[in-house]
Amino acid sequence: MKKISILFILPDLETGGAERIVTTIANHLPRSKFQPAILLLRKEGGFLDILKEDVEIIDIKTPRIRHSLLPILKQIRKRKPDVVFCGFGEVNAYLALFIRFFPKIKFIARETNVVSKHVTRKEIRFFYKFYNNFDRIICQSDDMQNDLVENFNVKKEKVVKINNPVDFDFIKGKLAISEKPKFFKGDFNNVVAIGNLSSRKGFDNLLKVFSHLKNDTILLHILGEGHDKKLLHQMKNDLGLENVSFHGQQKNPYEFLKFADLFILSSRYEGFPNVLLEAGACGTYSLANNCPGGITEIIQPNINGESSNIENHHEFSNKIRRILNEKHDSDAIKNSISSRFSKNFILEKYEKLFEDIVS
Numbered sequence: 001m002k003k004i005s006i007l008f009i010l011p012d013l014e015t016g017g018a019e020r021i022v023t024t025i026a027n028h029l030p031r032s033k034f035q036p037a038i039l040l041l042r043k044e045g046g047f048l049d050i051l052k053e054d055v056e057i058i059d060i061k062t063p064r065i066r067h068s069l070l071p072i073l074k075q076i077r078k079r080k081p082d083v084v085f086c087g088f089g090e091v092n093a094y095l096a097l098f099i100r101f102f103p104k105i106k107f108i109a110r111e112t113n114v115v116s117k118h119v120t121r122k123e124i125r126f127f128y129k130f131y132n133n134f135d136r137i138i139c140q141s142d143d144m145q146n147d148l149v150e151n152f153n154v155k156k157e158k159v160v161k162i163n164n165p166v167d168f169d170f171i172k173g174k175l176a177i178s179e180k181p182k183f184f185k186g187d188f189n190n191v192v193a194i195g196n197l198s199s200r201k202g203f204d205n206l207l208k209v210f211s212h213l214k215n216d217t218i219l220l221h222i223l224g225e226g227h228d229k230k231l232l233h234q235m236k237n238d239l240g241l242e243n244v245s246f247h248g249q250q251k252n253p254y255e256f257l258k259f260a261d262l263f264i265l266s267s268r269y270e271g272f273p274n275v276l277l278e279a280g281a282c283g284t285y286s287l288a289n290n291c292p293g294g295i296t297e298i299i300q301p302n303i304n305g306e307s308s309n310i311e312n313h314h315e316f317s318n319k320i321r322r323i324l325n326e327k328h329d330s331d332a333i334k335n336s337i338s339s340r341f342s343k344n345f346i347l348e349k350y351e352k353l354f355e356d357i358v359s
Contacts, residue, residue: 003032174255221245270292
């Protein structure tokens with residue numbers, strides 16, 4: 001039986017959500033049926049360390065996305081995979097225009113965000129007119145799916161909803177070697193937030209929330225890097241927030257989640273936030289901004305977390321106080337995630353999609 005060759009396309013393998021998903025899929029597809037390869041614009045990122053050796057890496061050494069299209073098309077023409085799986089929104093958009101040149105290859109786009117919120121540049125939005133050229137478009141949440149159908153005229157029959165998988169085996173391995181972070185203080189409640197330091201992650205709102213918690217024994221630990229780093233550090237200083245610390249990107253963020261008293265997702269919008277899933281997989285209760293992007297599909301109120309409007313800074317800060325004074329069942333939180341989003345359950349859906357689209 002001929003193996004199905006799949007070419008995954010990503011900018012790099014930095015430790016982001018899309019990169020985590022593609023790494024998980026490529027690592028765990030059964031090799032008796034599938035032959036995965038990953039094309040990267042640049043061979044960088046922490047997930048290279050956990051990628052299995054039999055997954056071929058193609059490095060086209062292209063620093064900018066806008067210059068990557070021609071090298072990508074050349075690799076597709078050269079390799080002729082059965083399936084091209086593109087996991088990055090901007091590359092998806094550009095690639096859509098050229099799919100018709102490869103009639104024997106099946107093309108799948110995996111959306112990463114609610115497009116109408118995330119894509120603001122007109123020159124990129126233009127290419128979404130050709131999105132129906134994809135054979136299938138994977139969305140992780142109802143919000144993403146509805147947005148494409150209603151705002152970009154994508155045919156509903158083209159869209160498949162597959163939630164993100166959680167690799168519990170990987171997380172358990174990380175938790176087994178985790179120690180309480182040195183930044184945590186035992187006589188304080190330690191709250192964690194993780195994400196790229198950019199506007200869409202809403203850390204500016206989170207800092208405003210913590211301006212209401214200056215006199216509480218609560219510390220906020222923010223993990224991540226991004227172009228808003230200086231702006232957020234200046235905002236922290238302007239607000240006089242001695243109870244907030246930035247720790248940059250961490251090799252093992254799971255030890256922060258494991259020992260946290262609460263995880264906060266402050267995003268303005270999401271696709272289907274892996275970090276919210278992973279907080280639950282670590283047994284940590286979450287408080288999320290009620291934003292578009294699958295929050296209501298992940299949160300089971302009063303079991304693994306709850307949601308609220310973070311722009312009401314005073315109310316959100318009061319919810320933090322209340323939650324930190326409550327007890328939450330760590331096992332129930334983990335079960336809430338594993339019963340719906342475990343790796344094996346989600347990967348079966350991807351396998352079926354790949355097999356069905358080729359046959």
